[in-house]
Amino acid sequence: MRRRPSIRNPAAATVARWLTAAATPLLLAQSTWAAPYAATLLLRDDDPRLERSRLERAYLGQSGGPASDGVAVALKESKLEMDADGTGLTLSTVAVASAAAARDAAAKAEKAGAAALLADLPADWLLAATDAVKLPVLNLGAADDSLRQQDCRPRLLHLLPSERMRADALAQTLMASKWATVLLLTGPSPQDVARAAVAQAAIKRFGLKLVAAKPFKLSADPRERALANPLLLTAASAGAYDVVWVVDSDGEFARQLPYRTALPRPVVGDAGLSALAWHASFERFGAPQVSRRFAKAANRAMTALDWSAWLGGKALAAAAIAAQTDRGSKTPAGALAAFHKALAEVQVDGSKGVAMGFRPWDGQLRQPLLLSDGQGVVAMAPADGILHPKNALDTLGADAPEKLCKARP
Secondary structure, X not given: OXXXXXXXXXXXXHHHHHHHHHHHHHHHHXXXXXXXXXXXXXXXXXXXXXXXXXXXXOOOXXXXXXXXXXXXXXXXXXXXXXHHOXXXXXXXXXXXXXXXXXXXXXXXXXXXXXXXXXXXXXXHHHHXXXXXXXXXXXXXXXXXXXHHOOOOOOOEEEOOOOHHHHHHHHHHHHHHHOOOEEEEEEOOOHHHHHHHHHHHHHHHHOOOEEEEEEEOOOOOOHHHHHHHOHHHHOOHHHOOOOEEEXXXXXXXXXXXOOOXXXXXXXXXXXXXXXXXXXXXXXXXXXXXXXXXXXXXXXXXXXXXXXXXXXXXXXXXXXHHXXXXXXXXXXXXXXHHHHHXXXXXXXXXXXXXXXXXXXXXXXXXXXXXXXXXXXXXXXXXXXXOXXXXXXXXXXXXOOOHHHOOOOOOO
């Protein structure tokens, strides 16, 4: 026997229709605001730092692979938390071959709806890309102090420590070790000359004594052979010194210097003991887990440049999560503004023992540095005993009273 269809309660049906109608706009709003933010990573096409022979030599403090590896690991780690907060972050990668190409790629990314850019580019290319957009740009690989000072930009943020930060970290460590007298060896490139000036300023700033500054040069010319001889360059005639500080952006001379000096002295700078953002042998604050996750994903050890790329991805994810709380009551433009504000104010955990955020006066990420000999981490900077009225991390790099950046308030 066929059963008669049940007769629904008219009042209940009315309530159900009302609840559905009321919930529909909310669901639509949630689906709109839950759409992920987009970011674009700009990389140098045919990057000379990634040339096979350079990677095989594994120069201390230099690149071990593309920045995209570190960003990808960070976004994978943050996905669960972003999903739980109803947000997300998609990443596209663009390789560029010139400053003009970087500018065009940045403008295209902004037009396509990107919320932020990440960049591992030379300084002039980075500035070209930054000037082409109104988006925040995260500098992952350029350590030039000029980018934090006279060439700064209001939306340019720096994950990698500046040259001055690294020099300050070394000088603090020498001071704490009572290695007070320094012999400085400098390479021939314009970059070496500029970095040597930064090193000399740090030596003076922390009360060390510069005994002598000598140039070196790797050359096939027999007449210049003495300029590449560690014994001659470090001869006792230079005066008594406690340590040899070598500035070698290329890295080839510096790697030959330890244990080849005329006097039995430690080497620091671009060989021996170096100040780095990261080293894979760091064993505190959850660092081994970070290094293992990266090594598993990228099939190589995590370098300082990888760490800055990883933290750039972490900063974007943290900003997306922080901005999510404000998105429901905002227009799409307002949601984007909330993301930009959150990124400028973000505090991230980089497994160095402190929460890290960007300095308002130059956009540089405050961070401790690791002192490594390439085998392990010997110390951290700021060194013990270094004081500051507000934050000891601001003893590394340009402090607020030294600000030269006119683009920032």
